[in-house]
Amino acid sequence: MILETKTLGNILAATITQPEANLTNAEQFKHEMLTLINEGNLRIALNFAQVSYIDSSFLGAMVSSLKYALGKGGEIYLTDLKKDITELLRLIRMDKVFKVYDSINNVPAA
Amino acid sequence: MPFIFKHSTDALLPFLQETAQHIKNNLPEGIGEIMMHKSKFVLTELCTNGIKHAGVPQSSFEITVDAGYLTILRKDNGVPFNLEPKQKEQQLLKSETRSDVTLAEDDINRLIMQRINNQTVCFFVEEVPALGKKANPTLVEHFGFIIICRSCSSFTYSRLPSGENVFSVSIPLT
Numbered sequence: 001m002i003l004e005t006k007t008l009g010n011i012l013a014a015t016i017t018q019p020e021a022n023l024t025n026a027e028q029f030k031h032e033m034l035t036l037i038n039e040g041n042l043r044i045a046l047n048f049a050q051v052s053y054i055d056s057s058f059l060g061a062m063v064s065s066l067k068y069a070l071g072k073g074g075e076i077y078l079t080d081l082k083k084d085i086t087e088l089l090r091l092i093r094m095d096k097v098f099k100v101y102d103s104i105n106n107v108p109a110a
Numbered sequence: 111m112p113f114i115f116k117h118s119t120d121a122l123l124p125f126l127q128e129t130a131q132h133i134k135n136n137l138p139e140g141i142g143e144i145m146m147h148k149s150k151f152v153l154t155e156l157c158t159n160g161i162k163h164a165g166v167p168q169s170s171f172e173i174t175v176d177a178g179y180l181t182i183l184r185k186d187n188g189v190p191f192n193l194e195p196k197q198k199e200q201q202l203l204k205s206e207t208r209s210d211v212t213l214a215e216d217d218i219n220r221l222i223m224q225r226i227n228n229q230t231v232c233f234f235v236e237e238v239p240a241l242g243k244k245a246n247p248t249l250v251e252h253f254g255f256i257i258i259c260r261s262c263s264s265f266t267y268s269r270l271p272s273g274e275n276v277f278s279v280s281i282p283l284t
Contacts, residue, residue, distance in 0.1 A: 060251035
């Protein structure tokens with residue numbers, strides 16, 4: 001399992017437990033995300049505190065998960081991003097697509 | 111001296127650490143963190159591209175700092191990049207003036223390949239302004255070249271007559 005999950009109110013907090021979020025675990029991540037969404041978790045806060053870098057494959061899996069969630073009326077939040085990952089999202093304008101917060105505590109209540 | 115990257119995900123993190131140290135040692139004083147981030151993004155994506163697409167066991171990298179730029183070259187003798195994407199090829203051949211081919215496009219970014227000559231192309235990204243507040247924007251799921259383009263001022267690919275593939279990325283020292 002790549003994701004460790006905990007329910008906090010109406011949000012599912014999902015922590016990515018791998019320091020390297022890359023092509024080796026992108027498909028597994030996507031599978032776990034889609035499973036969580038299919039189980040009815042429509043507000044998922046992904047915690048990146050343990051992730052030291054992400055690559056384009058993992059980003060693709062994140063976007064694929066987001067599209068799936070949006071299609072079901074859900075939302076995915078990104079929290080606890082390291083500075084360079086925040087910079088990467090900004091560079092490719094993904095900060096306009098994902099809702100990014102410092103921590104899950106800042107994710108607004110529905 | 112070139113850095114050799116074995117096309118394996120296990121080799122990725124050590125390679126990124128080794129090359130980051132090399133870059134840090136060679137950057138002029140005062141060059142900041144963002145520059146290091148950009149070089150890491152580019153190296154990560156060039157390595158990932160090699161693992162996924164080159165079809166050979168390794169690539170060599172040359173990393174130099176000169177004339178206001180950090181330049182990263184990735185070379186291999188593997189599968190060539192497709193310089194003539196299928197559908198777009200027809201448009202390209204019919205047109206006398208247009209040399210741009212859109213490789214990917216969504217509501218955020220447009221990745222374009224521009225032909226420089228018969229063995230070299232360059233890539234760049236245009237921002238698509240119409241994102242607005244769409245609830246369900248169209249989004250591509252392939253970001254490798256987009257990340258590289260957005261991190262640098264010049265990104266080219268050449269297929270040399272010798273059969274060598276050369277990806278070249280220049281990042282301004284800021």
